Amino acid sequence: MNLEKYKVTSTIKLSDFATKEVEEDAKKALKKIRKKISDLQSAMYAEGKYGLLICLQGMDTSGKDSLIREVFKDVNASGVEVHSFKVPTALELKHDFMWRHYIALPPKGKIGIFNRTHYENVLVTRVHPNYIFGENIPAVKSLKGIDDAFYHDRMERINQFENHLATNGTIVLKFFLNLSKNEQKNRLLRRLRLPEKNWKFSAGDLKERKLWDKYMFCYEEVLNKTSKENAPWFVVPADDKPTARLIFAKILLQELEKYHFEAPTLSSKLLAQLDDFKAQLNNE
Template sequence: MDKHKYKVTQPVELHKIPTQEPIADAEKKLKKVRKKIADLQNTMYAEGKYSALICLQGMDTSGKDSLIREVFKQFNARGVEVHSFKVPTELELSHDFLWRHYIALPAKGKVGVFNRTHYENVLVTRVHPEYIFSENIPSVKSLEDLNDEFYHDRMDRINQFEKHLATNGMIILKFFLHLSKDEQKNRLLRRLNIPEKNWKFSAGDLKERKLWEEYQKCYEDAINRTSTEHAPWFVVPADDKPTARFIVANTIFEEFKKYNFQEPILEPKLMSKIDEFKAQLNNE
């Protein structure tokens, strides 16, 4: 699989990118690669120089939750932290728009997964600009202030935020799960048709679905303005869930390999006494 075909290195037009690209035996391939990622993460944890932030974005029903479950299934619990960002709380709204994401970042040695991310601040709020009023920003007095310049400035702040993190040892990989409108319809109907899935359905899903084209434009603009070498976007065909999971897992694996994580070596003083320590334990 050529992961570079999914990486955004030049402006993209989402409507021209396929949402379906089945990969043969994707589930079997995923099982192999997720173990390799977990092994690399263990070494990263021991080394303590790097951390990693995996950002997942996509329209409702794009498969973020199940992807997290399947891709990181074999991680040691100490090695991965998952954060799902919902509607901001009163406390979160009393800080700047990046604050709640900053305090959730992974420590060195760990992998953090953001299920919905800091990009909600230039996606959902751009489709529903009235949400910004809850932030009580002094310069925002009316909807007219929430123009392209406002959101592009926010994207500049996000680029600076990610650059700062990368400079300090964070590996940042951002995935847009590219779902078709038809497949979203099928998945919403499945939630309605299967009683055990009913709880996943919300009437709000249908309201947001009516804004599909507007969301696609906002995603496209955000991806094009914020895909950088230190924090790249990958547009992943998501109509087939096993394929999407494998592409994300394999991309993480290939990116992690670049860093050549190394387990730390014991100090010479301790190394010289290993036989002595063994003898002490064996003679107990």
């Protein structure tokens, strides 16, 4: 599997990326990778130099929740923190648009997963610019002030934010789950057909679906303007969930292995005392 083809390294067209790939025995292959990811997180924690921020974006039903559940099953529960960002609260709107994301960042040694991310501020708000008024930005007087330049400036602020994180020891990896419109239709119908899935359905999903082309334009701009070497985007075909999870896991494993995490070694003084320590315990 050529993992580089999923990475955004130059100006791209989303239409050039596949939405479906099928890997045989994807579930079996994922089980092997999960253990390796768990071992890497343990080593990262012991070393204490890096944290990992994973950003997951995708249209409704793209499989973000189940991907998190399946890929991180074997990782120590205390080593993973998941944050799902919904509509900003009254308190969050009293701060700048990055505040609620900054305070949710993972500490060194842990994996932080943003399920929907700070990019909602240049995706959802760009499709629905009236949402910006809730932020009470002094310079924004009308919709005319919420133009392309406004969002391009926000994207640059995000680039600066992520560069700051990377410089200070946070590994930033961003994934767009590339779902086809037809597959989203099938998944929404499944939520309506199966009683145990009804709770997942929202009438708002259908309203947002009508804005599909606008969202694809916004995603394409985000991918092109904010995929950087120290905070890259990966476009993962999402129509087949098992394969999407496997591709995500393989990319994650490949990226983490670049850091060669190592647990700290004991000092020569402590090493020389190990037998004494063992004897003290055995003689209790």
